[in-house]
Amino acid sequence: MSIEIPSARRDAIAARLLAGEPVSSTALAREFSVSEDAIRRDLRALAAAGSCRRVYGGAVPILGGGLPMAARMIDGGAEKRALASAALALIPPGSFVFLDNGSTNVAAAEVLPEDTGLLVGTNSIAAAAALATRQDLPTVMVGGGIDPAIGGCTDGTAIEALSRLNIDVCLLGTCTLSVEDGAGAYDAADAAFKRALVARSRCTVVLVSNAKLGGRAPHRIVDMAGIDHVVVAQDCPEDLISTLVLAGTNVVRALPPQDN
Structure with a gap:
């Protein structure tokens, strides 16, 4: 019988997930001679740490770039704020602007201007929290079941609520962006919500870091023809940039990021 302390067992499971292997609760319980409840506790801890995404019967790896919102919020704050600030010129006064799930759009919630008559919508929990602290922008929260990894609501309830909105400008969150494949997402439900968001918006803006450019994700959101503006980092x-421009995309370059 194999005797494993929980931390060693958890490390072994994490190593498999890091190598891109899905894992089964039943198989792991048999292998480590522990209960399935013990394995489920391990998987819950690994999911909370961003090492996997739980599914029925086990867990699957987080695909490259598909980190949970909590992890994404920590990284590249100055760059994200610079991207968000550059997007402000694309939002006319009096607009209904929608902030999609995405850590860069949380930065946008913090820098949206006062006294311009904006109405703001979002399905992002972090963006809604940032807007709630400002108290200067009326906000519409699109609800539904919250996906902790995505950081907001993307289920059928959220899509149905979205269908009743007439949005002027959406800041579309994306996991990857390329001329060949357009905007992509790692999660199917997230991609479905984003497609519905683009359909309800007059203007679609994508704020994209260098790491996302040229990438390819399993679920297509929209091709480049459906994106009106792309905001890129100062050092893109x-x-x-030339590839995007040749494809007919309006590209806006952000100013150098300013550390707080």
């Missing part, structure tokens, strides 16, 4: 490589 010129060849990537």
